Amino acid sequence: MREALVRYFEENQRLIEAEALSLLLSQPEPLRLSRRLLEESETNGPFVTRGMVERMLTLGELTLRAPAMAFGARPADGPAEPPPPYRLLNEGFAPGIAGRKPLEAYQGLFHHRYRTVQRWLKGRPDLPNLVSIKDLRGREGTASVIGIVREVRVTSEKKHTLLAIDDETGSVELLLPRDSPATRTTYLLDEVLGLTVSVPRESGRLPVVRAVHRPDVPATRPARSTTGSSRALFLSDLHIGSRSFLGESWSALAAFLRGEGPEPEIAAEIRHVVVAGDLVDGIGIYPHQERDLAIHDIVEQYVELGRRLSELPARLNVIVIPGNHDAVCPAEPQPALPAELANLLPTNVRALGNPSIFSLDGTAVGAYHGRSFDDLIPAMPGASYARPTDVMKGMLSMRHLAPIYGGRTPIAPLPRDGLLIDPVPDIFVTGHAHTFGADRYRGVLLLNASTWQAETEYQRMRNITPIPARAAVVKLADLSLTAFDFSEPGRAAVAA
Ligand SMILES: [Fe+2]
Ligand SMILES: [Fe+2]
Numbered sequence: 001m002r003e004a005l006v007r008y009f010e011e012n013q014r015l016i017e018a019e020a021l022s023l024l025l026s027q028p029e030p031l032r033l034s035r036r037l038l039e040e041s042e043t044n045g046p047f048v049t050r051g052m053v054e055r056m057l058t059l060g061e062l063t064l065r066a067p068a069m070a071f072g073a074r075p076a077d078g079p080a081e082p083p084p085p086y087r088l089l090n091e092g093f094a095p096g097i098a099g100r101k102p103l104e105a106y107q108g109l110f111h112h113r114y115r116t117v118q119r120w121l122k123g124r125p126d127l128p129n130l131v132s133i134k135d136l137r138g139r140e141g142t143a144s145v146i147g148i149v150r151e152v153r154v155t156s157e158k159k160h161t162l163l164a165i166d167d168e169t170g171s172v173e174l175l176l177p178r179d180s181p182a183t184r185t186t187y188l189l190d191e192v193l194g195l196t197v198s199v200p201r202e203s204g205r206l207p208v209v210r211a212v213h214r215p216d217v218p219a220t221r222p223a224r225s226t227t228g229s230s231r232a233l234f235l236s237d238l239h240i241g242s243r244s245f246l247g248e249s250w251s252a253l254a255a256f257l258r259g260e261g262p263e264p265e266i267a268a269e270i271r272h273v274v275v276a277g278d279l280v281d282g283i284g285i286y287p288h289q290e291r292d293l294a295i296h297d298i299v300e301q302y303v304e305l306g307r308r309l310s311e312l313p314a315r316l317n318v319i320v321i322p323g324n325h326d327a328v329c330p331a332e333p334q335p336a337l338p339a340e341l342a343n344l345l346p347t348n349v350r351a352l353g354n355p356s357i358f359s360l361d362g363t364a365v366g367a368y369h370g371r372s373f374d375d376l377i378p379a380m381p382g383a384s385y386a387r388p389t390d391v392m393k394g395m396l397s398m399r400h401l402a403p404i405y406g407g408r409t410p411i412a413p414l415p416r417d418g419l420l421i422d423p424v425p426d427i428f429v430t431g432h433a434h435t436f437g438a439d440r441y442r443g444v445l446l447l448n449a450s451t452w453q454a455e456t457e458y459q460r461m462r463n464i465t466p467i468p469a470r471a472a473v474v475k476l477a478d479l480s481l482t483a484f485d486f487s488e489p490g491r492a493a494v495a496a
Pocket of ligand 1: 239433434
């Protein structure tokens with residue numbers, strides 16, 4: 001192990017002090033810790049010191065406690081929990097570090113975002129002569145850089161696009177001549193991407209972008225181990241407590257799951273249910289919401305959620321994540337429901353954070369409520385709430401759920417960017433748009449799970465037409481999808 005660690009640091013252009021090495025070797029999983037150390041270390045210097053390892057270990061204590069919180073842990077004296085029928089595939093929600101100043105914390109987040117995407121892009125043959133921004137000056141010919149987008153603007157006279165990007169060594173402004181292929185990409189603020197540029201010989205002229213590379217989903221994906229006939233059902237946006245919750249459609253869904261509806265053979269194979277947020281309607285989420293509420297107490301809304309979930313067969317493994325209407329901190333990544341609320345739900349329900357990535361019988365599912373649609377849809381020409389899966393493709397190509405900072409999606413100042421998409425899931429599910437959509441992208445099944453709330457006055461005002469009461473059922477072994485329509489409870493059917 002000692003040699004393996006030394007080699008690992010050498011490969012990453014670092015020299016490790018003997019004392020730092022001994023400390024790492026005294027820990028469980030020293031290789032995993034070393035990887036984190038390089039990801040998180042604030043300096044880019046060549047030496048790894050004992051102090052750096054110690055600092056990471058203190059941070060690690062907090063981060064490693066996170067999964068317990070993400071599982072919505074019961075109090076210590078509560079009943080012992082059975083092992084979860086799913087496995088978390090990344091660290092999910094990580095709590096903030098107490099005592100950190102907000103600006104420092106955001107710096108940490110952007111450094112982590114930059115370094116992670118840099119690691120994904122480095123060494124790609126389509127990024128020749130990769131240099132830092134500082135080293136771009138004084139070069140000539142073709143070079144590549146990896147940068148975080150700071151500003152995009154169109155010149156008033158010639159309508160060229162100017163793209164300002166940063167990395168850890170500096171900033172540079174790049175030119176995208178009008179009508180050049182690189183102008184067809186929509187650049188989103190704060191996303192990290194790779195750019196191949198031509199640096200002109202004359203000093204004072206801007207480098208010209210020739211090609212753009214997003215981290216994207218790898219063309220070849222590892223084979224999945226899922227076999228058998230088990231299926232997962234995807235729902236979202238129940239909005240329990242709202243006057244417009246579709247109780248009869250919900251009852252028809254529960255009957256279907258008991259085998260009393262269409263396609264009982266398919267219903268019998270459903271093992272898992274995933275609910276992608278906005279479990280309840282909440283209180284004071286938008287102006288005059290009280291007019292739309294049937295239940296005016298937030299705890300009572302979760303009691304009712306527990307009652308509705310207990311109408312579903314107890315054999316199901318139900319996973320719920322919060323959305324922007326739920327009673328947790330709205331800044332993303334959002335923690336799981338606190339134990340006081342999670343305890344109101346049946347014992348077959350697990351509360352995880354938003355976003356979460358977990359394995360269901362060997363198939364990786366990424367669940368994100370989708371608040372960032374509110375920032376991405378206005379920023380992406382042609383995007384709309386009617387086609388959220390198009391926006392989800394953009395998220396996958398950026399490998400980020402909510403890149404834009406300072407918009408409508410509040411982002412928590414954490415030392416790690418928990419909104420990076422890592423690993424890439426096999427099924428990527430969102431909600432929030434209150435529509436229903438399914439698509440595929442590079443082998444990933446994209447689902448925008450439907451809502452169980454009818455149109456509200458507020459949505460009418462904002463011109464959102466929901467497609468409610470659809471249930472997406474996916475066979476995990478081959479990712480085949482069957483959608484059911486419960487919008488007319490008496491006539492539940494397979495949806496077209
Ligand atoms: Fe919603
Ligand atoms: Fe929402």
